[in-house]
Amino acid sequence: EAQVTQNPRYLITVTGKKLTVTCSQNMNHEYMSWYRQDPGLGLRQIYYSMNVEVTDKGDVPEGYKVSRKEKRNFPLILESPSPNQTSLYFCASSPYPGGDQPQHFGDGTRLSIL
């Protein structure tokens, strides 16, 4: 089954404790991205990747890092999480970076930073 898989689905942690949210897609997609969803703000892009070893900042990149060493994986790293990063996070992918390509979304990761 074609899918985008995120782990963990839920995480409660404390300020300053490094964490990684993994994202993997099995569709051989070139383009991958991370979003955060906050009430009343919709989805805002954190980082995106056009292909392996090609990543760039989205609209809200502060406090986050990413890497794309393999085509299928695009982990999101919070080096020193803070309470304002409490949010619902989504990983998404599309076959290539064209604007006409709909994105396939994972089921989300709900992070709570205390």
Place this chain on the structure above:
Amino acid sequence: AQSVTQLGSHVSVSEGALVLLRCNYSSSVPPYLFWYVQYPNQGLQLLLKYTSVATLVKGINGFEAEFKKSETSFQLTKPSAHMSDAAEYFCAVSGYNNNDMRFGAGTRLTVKP
């Protein structure tokens, strides 16, 4: 740059009634437009997309959307609401590249029996 405004954060309809969700966009280039649906505890799923082929676009689950360039709108409709349509709906606009994609704030649809 692209941006999206969804009119109405909450919409409530009775089962069997017309569903109408409004979206206005701003784009510096010919836009690609999308409607996504999000059910509780799930990611976004594509309902339909507009890619400049036809102004009336049909999607899944009986939804359709009309692109009106003069009004910069992309309105989502369904003639008869079903209880299973209760969800949050997001309009999105994209330019030449996917990293240009911008989402609206979402509209939560409630369907009353």
